[in-house]
Amino acid sequence: MIRPLCVLTAPLLLAPTFVTAQAQSPKHVTAMEKQLTSAPHGHILTNTGVWSPNGKWIVYDVRSDPAGEQFDGQRIERVNIDSGVVESLFVSRNEANCGVVTYAPNRDAVVFIHGPENPDNDWQYSAFHRRGVVVDADNPGTATNLDARDIVAPYTPGALRGGTHVHTFSGDGQWISFTYEDHVLATGTERAGDANQRNVGVSMPLGPVAVPATHPRNHSGSHYSVLVTRTTNEPKPGSDEISKAFSDAWIGNNGYVRTDGTRQEKAIAFQGHVQTSDGSTNSEVFVVDLPDDVTVASKDGPLQGTLTKRPRPPQRTSQRRITHTSQRKYPGIQGVRHWLRSSPDGSQIAFLMKSDDGVVQMWTVSPNGGAPRQITNDEHDVSSAFSWHPNGDEITHTMDGSVCITSVDTGKTLRLTDPNPNAPLRPEACVFSPDGSKIAYVRHVDGWNQIFVLTLSGVSF
Template sequence: MDEVQVTTRLQHHQLTNAQVWSADGQSLVYDLRPAQHLFTSQCVEKIHVETGKVTEIYRASKGAHVGVITAHPQINDRFVCIHGPESPDDEWHYDVHHRRGVILSSGKVETLDACDITPPFTLGALRGGSHVHMFSQEGDRISFTYNDHVMRQRAVEEDQRNVAIALPYHPVTVLNKAPREHDGSHFCVVVSQTTLAPQPGSDQISRAFEEGWIGHQGYINELGERQRWALAFIGETVSVTGHSVPEIFIVDLPDDFTAYQHAGDQPIEGTERCLPAPPAGIVQRRLTFSDGVGVALQPRHWLRSSPDGRLIAFLMADLNDIIQLWVISPNGGLPQQSTQGYHDVQSAFTWHPLGKAITFVLNNQIVIYDLTLDTIVPLTTKTSTAPCAEAVVWSPKGDKIAFMRDIGGFRQIFTVTTTELYWC
């Protein structure tokens, strides 16, 4: 297959790990940070993959930066991205606990997550920074990772990364606003549970991250019933020998919006001494017990479920210490090794829109792992330098895959066409 270079301007173009295609599959969205590790992009754009037409979606002002943009799966002109603080200063500048999500739609900008950092805290608001926002398949709910300003003021280690969601229940208004506090369009809650000092050998975790929605319509549980809403994420456990071991966890989420208002043992909105807590009835469940191997943290990847919700894909080393693609059921059980090669999987991955296959970088090539045929299908020629690891993203129609290469010191966006076997 011939790959096509989509962007050509002499600047960096950064794709997010998923949801970078417009709903109609015609355009790609990205930010313009000057380097992968620098969050200093001033705007987010989209480019039509056939015509090359570039459209600026949004430009920040007052010294703020924006990036990590994702596209609504059903609506063409609707996006969400990270927004840094306006008028940053020594006390409040861009950091993991000083950022928010914004929804961009038809030229309008709407803050997603309300922020309340002074007690009494507000139900439905958060107290810090949200990151890598992912729409559910319908696009009405959004997941993200979260860091807490209030706990970080106490001690850096008390700001444990968690997974949170934004619900279209009702907008959240923060009363008696202090500087840096703001309202939000969605009702937000933390859904993971972390512990400052996990007990060795237990299911307690110190961090929750790299989450993914389960299925387009949830999954079928062990009782044969449909669990409509669920998220999988990586949780950092501690082994009996005291080592950090990333494992896979899942939380089943209620359908009813009002259920998210009922507190469990700790307040949903948090206190001055504790993080915001999951609502009552949300219990995280451990799926993998890797005997110390752990989910691979490099290459960085996000857990991604098959569209039908039957399988969660992840990366983990095999017995020969080679990073392979694995899958596991949301109901648990033993994980199944998918790839069997002699080369490490080198990137994040995404599923075919109908669940036929998974695409990623292997042996410096964009490849497809076909689940039905149990085989690797190379799509690009092997090059001396691998495509970039952060994003290999299948289009909604299954006909193209988007990825990035470093060309002449700049990160450029490419696409490669798949075989007709994978077109939807």
Template sequence: MKYLLLTFIVSLLSACTTMEYLEEKQITNDLTYHHDLDNNDNFSPDNEWLVYDTRTDEGGIAASGRIEKVNISTGEKKIVYQLPSNQPWGPGAGAVSYSPVENAVVFIHGLMSVTEANPYQQWRRTGVIINTDQPGGKPIFMDARDIRAPYTKGALRGGTHRHEWSGDGQWIGYTYNDAVMKALEDSTSQKHNLRTIGVSKRIGAVKVEKDSKGDNVSGEWFSALVVKVTPEPKPGTDEISHAAGDSWVGTHGYKKPDGSPQMARAFIGSVIDKNGKKVDEVFIVDIPDDITKEGNSGPLAGTETAMPAPPEGTVQRRLTFTANTAQPGCVGIVRSAPDGQSLAFLAKDTKGILQIFTIDPYGKNLTQVTHHDSPVEGYVRWHPSGKSLFYVWKGSIVKCNTGSESFEKRYQLLTKPSAPSPTNLVISHDGKTIAFNRLIGNAKQIFTGKL
């Protein structure tokens, strides 16, 4: 009798342990190409579809000739957009995100003038929007591109990447590289092609005169760069040479002291410390509602020797100062809580272990959220409630609540450890489903789990 009772208790405990893990559901199965979520915002507004690109290991985004979506309940696939004759060198279509408020997606689109000798590049691409309610929908070129002086206000001169919609769907933010600066860099052998951050707003089309090569593109949204970068930052200052790892702050910005909302993007910027070493820190840039007004640092359209300048009213601020500590540097994508009052990022703790930290938009209330004994792998995402974070650690997807309880009580493994680890986490708008990539054979497949 005692043996039977002990067996029952062990079985019950085992069942409870098993129940702690997500019930994973594999949504895609084709092993001939990746179904890459790319760490973007992939859920449709109704939480029923996931959008992804079809890149390959060999060709990357250049070799992705299709954008697809899959229904998480039925597994039905639909082609959202297809290039008629994509080549291994491009044009390419990838890194796609869904609008949170309408059935539209935005993604990288290489220039149609691409050739094997002049392929898809960081500075040779634009953002394209597709209405997913329209099968075979007409591509809407979002950001205008003008690489022939005199340049056009509201247009950029290169390539936008990793596009992200704002909470109201009226803005799209992205990282950026400049073709004019790349040409200057090639001719001078000095660094000019610096990655930075821009935004586009749905306030009117920007028409650009076509060129013979087809490198100029008109756009339906007004675009501007909002972060200032410089090739050689002064040591010990807040000047930066590189900006990336960016995302919108809050669903509708963050609250200013007077209670009004402020649109902003948080990002990782590269400074030079007082000893001449590059250190990545967390920054924020406040973005004015009107991005059409030129500021004091130069023309919005740029010049032949200078990047497009941020509009009047942008304010760029440094939030972290890890360069002054024993464990300098911040990494990953800076992810904001829905209310905009807490920004999550990765940095090393005093033991040198990569952990999740949070800080507010004013550079205060720095908090270490995780206390693992080995590094957090990344893919940090907030739950829509703003009360928990999801990430990958030791091959498992982890949920960690914020708050003052002990760390052991706040975190929970949602998946069994695996190698390779799951990647590209994304949470549905209603907070009920998590989606992620797993490598099955040689192809990334999409999995989901109920939260």
């Protein structure tokens, strides 16, 4: 159950404010809340990777609406958690917009979505008209294209043909995952071809990948990019085939241990849309194990795709369904939009699903399969995206208008802040700092999203 705290409250203003929360004995935690931003514009945190490696900066974009559904931001900024100083890392030009930024775990660099420059009637921002770019904090304002694009046949191995989204670094900071949609298939007229479906891909530092200038929207990229998931136009009911792969997460800081004791070094968990035997669509947990060499095509088709076929995953890529929930009272992944999240050691994948009483609870499952384990058993829904403490023992999230922390071992939840209807929490992000001492999240204050941080001490369940 959720454990309430006795909270000393203070009004939230458009200037840094502080709240101290002291739990009742025998449960003990001190949480000091600080408002970091106050500028009258949007502040959007991505669901993961918002902290600099040294834990001193939080990176964000400036989309205007509370949920970030309008891709209209033109700046990537970061705020210092000690001084409150705001630095601009990138400003887009030529009517392009940018957003959904995440930090590298091992260097002072960020990756984010960049929309098209000089958009026109033929090429405007969309799921298949965007790209990833990388900016080094030591060289702000200079963006390097991550993924190459080639939309003219016969296409280029290592380049994509569409748009990438929500880029996140692997635990070692070397590979970058993303979700993808395909311009060629989305705009093509071949009725017998593959449908444009959301998939998951990865970019590796094997570039640069040079692309011919056969189309004004082609561009080269610093990394070698491939798709790693496999979707089907019309999945067979009751099968493990999927029509959409999305909301992905790297498994472990260094992969996970298989049942035979060997280590799978690179793997991604993701949500997949399956068709049940009664024809409904459910989201289930899937895992894809990645080969060390992603440049080798499989017998299924070329990495870069064809005019009528979507890009195919590399040889020795293995996609597996992990959960089978169609027989539950409330089947499938449920609740607020969230991304799967792996424990640091890779042994558990966290996701949200309803218990039999209809409440959205936290669950985990092994990447090796097996029955999911219910973590929380609270009367209120888990109401946000979430993240793991770096020790792998706790998960932070929001619930009932409060920032909370839950013990993965016992399922007990501590309320770290009181509900505040004048500054409601946003559900998009609740992210532990690299050392686990702080939590970053967003409140909606006087018409704008503002970034807040909780500093924790004395956590005990």
